[in-house]
Amino acid sequence: MTRHFLALHDFNEIELYGMLALARDLKEKQKQGIPHRLLDGKTVALIFEKSSTRTRVSFEVGIFQLGGHGLFMPSTTSQMGRGEPIRDTARCMARYCDGIMIRTYGQEIVEEFARFSDVPVINGLTDAFHPCQIMADLLTVIEHKRTWEGLKFAWVGDGNNMANTWIEAAAILGFELSLACPQGFEPDAKVMAWAHSRAPGLISLTTDPKVAVAGADVINTDVWASMGRESEQKEREKIFVGYCVDDALLDLAQADCIVLHCLPAHRGEEISDSVIEGKHSAVWDQAENRLHVQKAIMTSLIIR
Numbered sequence: 001m002t003r004h005f006l007a008l009h010d011f012n013e014i015e016l017y018g019m020l021a022l023a024r025d026l027k028e029k030q031k032q033g034i035p036h037r038l039l040d041g042k043t044v045a046l047i048f049e050k051s052s053t054r055t056r057v058s059f060e061v062g063i064f065q066l067g068g069h070g071l072f073m074p075s076t077t078s079q080m081g082r083g084e085p086i087r088d089t090a091r092c093m094a095r096y097c098d099g100i101m102i103r104t105y106g107q108e109i110v111e112e113f114a115r116f117s118d119v120p121v122i123n124g125l126t127d128a129f130h131p132c133q134i135m136a137d138l139l140t141v142i143e144h145k146r147t148w149e150g151l152k153f154a155w156v157g158d159g160n161n162m163a164n165t166w167i168e169a170a171a172i173l174g175f176e177l178s179l180a181c182p183q184g185f186e187p188d189a190k191v192m193a194w195a196h197s198r199a200p201g202l203i204s205l206t207t208d209p210k211v212a213v214a215g216a217d218v219i220n221t222d223v224w225a226s227m228g229r230e231s232e233q234k235e236r237e238k239i240f241v242g243y244c245v246d247d248a249l250l251d252l253a254q255a256d257c258i259v260l261h262c263l264p265a266h267r268g269e270e271i272s273d274s275v276i277e278g279k280h281s282a283v284w285d286q287a288e289n290r291l292h293v294q295k296a297i298m299t300s301l302i303i304r
């Protein structure tokens with residue numbers, strides 16, 4: 001049966017850990033210049049309905065390093081952008097390609113694509129989830145902290161696709177996650193309910209960033225207005241005052257905490273310039289790890 005990577009909740013702890021171990025192995029090989037052409041002769045299509053820098057580049061470069069071909073497909077220049085049904089696009093593309101990554105809006109779009117695709121479909125970000133990103137973030141935590149066991153994770157800001165995915169990761173992998181989101185900007189209620197039933201007591205929600213960050217080992221934030229929500233930017237800037245990860249907030253965390261941001265960042269809004277450029281920032285390692293993790297996800301799904 002074809003296995004897709006649409007959301008973390010489709011995977012268990014052992015499977016996620018296995019992908020991260022493979023990512024570490026592939027990273028080591030790449031650093032040492034050891035060939036690892038695991039996708040030799042394979043083509044992975046990359047469909048983008050939203051903008052991207054890191055996801056596009058890390059997938060394309062990753063596929064190249066694995067000996068395959070990455071096919072960049074902005075939806076504006078394909079028939080999908082003119083309204084061709086998802087299911088028709090999916091069935092045709094699956095006959096040409098060995099894997100398909102999609103960045104789009106609704107989670108139902110990647111689910112529909114996967115239903116009609118005989119080859120693995122990877123979620124490169126939807127309004128609901130960003131699972132490839134959280135895998136890179138987890139690898140970064142392992143590298144900086146050795147393990148996530150016993151650590152406190154904090155989320156400060158919008159209850160968006162990143163927050164939802166962190167909640168799923170916490171529930172599956174079993175670490176403490178404290179989220180601070182303004183009222184009305186909470187994470188998806190269904191995701192919260194699922195996580196609470198799977199891992200009671202691990203995930204908490206507050207409106208106070210200080211509560212979330214107190215004693216935290218890993219602090220995460222993200223833009224206040226995600227892609228597709230740009231028209232709300234000005235209004236959100238007023239609502240999210242006080243939700244900036246700055247030096248004062250960091251003083252409440254563990255002295256050796258790390259700060260993560262999936263990027264792109266808006267300095268002076270959700271994160272201060274001094275924090276993103278400072279000694280606690282792990283964001284450049286985090287961005288690099290997109291490459292290594294994506295290679296592991298593609299290899300795990302396509303070569304089974």
Ligand code: CP
Binds near residue numbers: 052133263
């Ligand atoms: N973090 C992330 O997905 O970056 P891009 O939007 O640049 O791909």
Ligand code: NVA
Binds near residue numbers: 160223262
């Ligand atoms: N929450 C952000 C993440 C960007 C990588 C967005 O969806 O725009």
